[in-house]
Amino acid sequence: MDFEKDGDEVTPIGELAIKFGLTTRTIRYWEEVGILESVQRSDGATRGFTPYYVRRIKFIMKLKELGLTIKEMQDLYAAYGEAKLTERMIPRLVEILDEHIDKIDEKMAKLASLRKDIVSYRQRMTGRMAELAEEAK
Structure with a gap:
């Protein structure tokens, strides 16, 4: 072609x-x-x-x-091949996108956990600030 x-x-x-x-x-x-x-x-x-x-x-x-790396794009291009067949590339692209979705889900879970920890720590610190202010009176 x-x-x-x-x-x-x-x-x-x-x-x-x-x-x-x-x-x-x-x-x-x-x-x-x-x-x-x-x-x-x-x-x-x-x-x-x-x-x-x-x-x-x-x-x-x-x-x-979408976050693909050069290496992933090279893999896609290799799948596309000399014949320039899109049907060869699409399954590999779907695999790569699924991998990226999994990575994003992991990051989101870690961020949600981190947010929960920060909120909890902040509440403890504001409580501690209130105690110190009460002691200073």
Whole structure:
């Protein structure tokens, strides 16, 4: 499957960086770690991205927002494979998201416990402050 069709508009990296609020260095880093590709422009000098790869950048940004690591994105891209089959990637993405949900649930439980401890300690301290104020009278 070829995602670079003749006639596809190629957007330069600088324009994409501005459009998405990224740095060109971030986009280049995503290329270096293998979760994104660019196409060479006909002038051979400027790297750019076809609409397909622009959608991939949006997808990477969403995965990042969801808390996925670069390693997890690399795993997803490997699952996506050379054939660019979404049906290979989706089960792995669901697994990764389930792992993140579990981690969030654990953190929320720990935070709820911590909040309970802090409230309890605060109540003891306000009680102690009241006792000290009464003793000072």
